[in-house]
Amino acid sequence: MKYHDTGREKEYLPQVGQWNMMNKEFSQEPVIPVYSARPDQVKKALKYVQNTALDKLGGKELEFLIAILPDNNGSLYGDLKRICETDLGLISQCCLAKYVIKINRQYLSNVALKINVKMGGRNTVLLDALSWKIPLVSDIPTIIFGADVTHAESGDDSCPSIAAVVASQDWPEVTKYAGLVCAQPHREELIQDLFKC
Structure with missing residues (x-):
């Protein structure tokens, strides 16, 4: 994993889906710039993001996408999940804008737990x-x-x-x-x- 250059540890290789965040700073810029689109253009937007990632990552596939949704009304969530999982083979995590803007630690911790499992990590072991x-x-x-x-x-x-x-x-x-x-x-x-x- 690549972190921001101001941290004492700039790179780290996770072991069995686990890693320690001490002495690390988050990278300031995502690989793919933040992109927004209208709900009726979700498939087109996701394909654009995937193609942009292929270009920026030198042909490597995008592994994970975080989507910040304006609300949970309508079919946007279902459409996004269906397209990511069945058409693009892309792991995704959706968040509601109203919770992300507040920077609620508990909400973000729960999202991090979901992401960890989706990416192959374990949150608990007996x-x-x-x-x-x-x-x-x-x-x-x-x-x-x-x-x-x-x-x-x-x-x-x-x-x-x-x-x-x-x-x-x-x-x-x-x-x-x-x-x-x-x-x-x-x-x-x-x-x-x-x-x-």
Whole structure:
């Protein structure tokens, strides 16, 4: 990571998604200048930012985008997330302008935790996992699965149920999970097709 030249440490290589911010100053200029666009131009704006990044980074892909949204009304958030994740393969974090302008430490800390996980880091690790003390799990490589089905409110007769499955990916810590979500018939509790979900 490259930090501002006024800090005592100008560069640092994170280890397992962790790093210490002592003696570091944030870089003053982002790689890509701040860019704004109208909500109905989100796809065009994101492609512009991605192409600008390719030029500035010498052909390297942009890895992460922070989007500051004016409000949470309308389809802007969903459109931005869909385009970033499905069209561009880009990790993104959205923030609301009203919280960013206030510089609320708690809000920014929560955003930092989200960014850390999205970029492959861990926010917590079970102490027992690090010391190999979780019965059965620590003894042999293990995947922990979780599954749930959520249903529409009572009285709704048509909405599909939503099934979700997660699985741990980082034995022995078991703190990173991949997940899949799918729709299934209304009020169906059993996950119909676990392999296609």
